[in-house]
Amino acid sequence: MFRTMERNVVHFDLDTFFVSVARLGNSALNGKPVIIGGNSDRGVVASCSYEARKFGVHSAMPMKLARRLCPSAVYLRGDMDSYSRYSNLVTDIIRDRVPVVEKASIDEFYLDLTGMDRFFGCRQFTAELKQTILKESGLPISYALASNKLISKVATDDAKPNGQLYIPYGNEKGYLAPLAIERIPGVGNKTSSLLRRMGVETIKVLSEIPVPMMENLLGKNGIELSRKANGQDDAPVVPYTEQKSIGKEETFNSDTIDMKFLYSELIRMTESVAFQLRNQRRLCGCLTVKLRYANFDTVTRQTMIPYTANDHVLLSKAKELFVKLYDRRMLVRLLGVRVSHMVGGFQQISLFDDTEENVRLYQAMDKIRKRYGEPAVQRAVSLNTNKS
Structure with missing residues (x-):
């Protein structure tokens, strides 16, 4: 009888990534509390160093509160161009x-090393890779090696900063047992409050609740949560090259040269793909605009951009591409917008130029769109509905 091959999955996470990149360019920041985000008091903390966290500062905190908690910190404006460049370097x-790599976010990676033990030890290989990343990029990185994505991700948090952990096959449940229920990915405030009111505080207690009871309590999510509490996770490492794009295009009822109409369509489409990005909790690193003339000639232009999911960033780039693309002054038959090179991590949305109010505005707009459909909220300039 053949035994199922034991999986070897690694989760890599760049330590305080934005801060680490800033320190590469300024060694005077080493060892100091550093906070990155918007410059004004109405801005939001995008990232902070471990030194700043000791004062109670954390991501998404209003900058005004961060300044009160840690007035001695060095405050920096974010540089998404640099972050994207270093993220791509580490990638x-x-x-x-590594043959199978999933880029989960701008600073997180999953590696599937299953079967590589036949050639060399996975533990040794991963430790050497960590040192290679540090040497070639200058960035500290933590990791955990385990039998699945769930355990490796949870354990990486325990390995930080700049550390490493190995959870042997068969030890998954024992490792999770003493941890707080909030350590399970996907357990939010609502679920956490419900479970704690029931007296469930640790993953061990959660793992002992009968599956039917969990299903009655939380539906299908309860079944999945029970599996996670028992250290079970069959989710595959999805190769980065298989990440798909999001696009929108339209063939007009009649060919047009109406620039006002074309710009309104460009804005509408770009807003749509940006909303879909945020809805899928993703960021994109490439934008493409497509144009088809009346004679059926089709042209495209694309540009690599700092990872983003913000309307105003994508709109600016889309307009630049359109201006360069539309050079024949011929009637246009089709227009399209597409984003690609996507990674997870909408929680790392660029907060550097956004006030807390702007972030909340995006969230409010998306909430309305989810409930009433995408057309429920649009920029006024995109409401030119005259189909040429």
């Missing part, structure tokens, strides 16, 4: 050495 380092 290339890993992909050159």
Whole structure:
């Protein structure tokens, strides 16, 4: 009887990524509390160093409160261009050495090393890869090696900063047992409050609740939560190259040269793909605009951009591409917008230029769209509905 091959899954997480990138360019920041975000008091903390966290500062906190908690910190404006560049550098380092890599966010990676033990030890290989990343990028990175994505991700938090952990096969449930229920990915405030009111505080207690009871309590999510509490996770490592794009295009009822109409359509489509990005909790690193003329000639232009899911960033780039693309002054038959090079991590949405009010505005707009449909909220300039 053949035994199922034990999986070897690694979760890599760049430590305080934004801060680490800033420190590469300014060693005077080493060892100091550093807070990155909007410059004004109405801004939001995008990232902070471990030194700043000791004062109670955390991501998404209003900058005004952060200044009160840690007035001695060094406050910096974010640089998404640099973050994207270093993220891509680390991605290339890993992909050159590992056959199956999932880029989960701008600073997180899953590696499937299953079967590689036949050639060399996974533990040794991963430790050497960590050192290679530090040497070639200058960025500290933590990781955990385990039998599935769930355990490796949870354990990476315990490995930080700049550390490593190995959870042997068969030890998954024992490792999780003493941890607080909030450590399970996907357990939010609502679920946490419900479970704690029932006296469920640790993952061990959660794992002992009968599955039917969990299903009655939380439906299908209860079944999945029970599996996680028992250390079970069959989710595959999805290769980064298989990440799909999001796009929208339209063939007009009649060919047009109406620039006002074309710009309104461009804005409407860009808003739509940006909303879909945020709805899927993703960021994109590439934007493409497509144009088809009346004679059926089709042209496209694309540009690599700092990872984003913000309307105003994508709109600005889409307009730039359209201006460069539309050079024949011929009637237009089709227009399209597409984003690609996507990674997870909408929680890392660029907060550097956004006030807390702007972030809440995006959230409010998306909430309305989810409930009433995408057309429920649009920029006024995109409401030119005259189909040429």
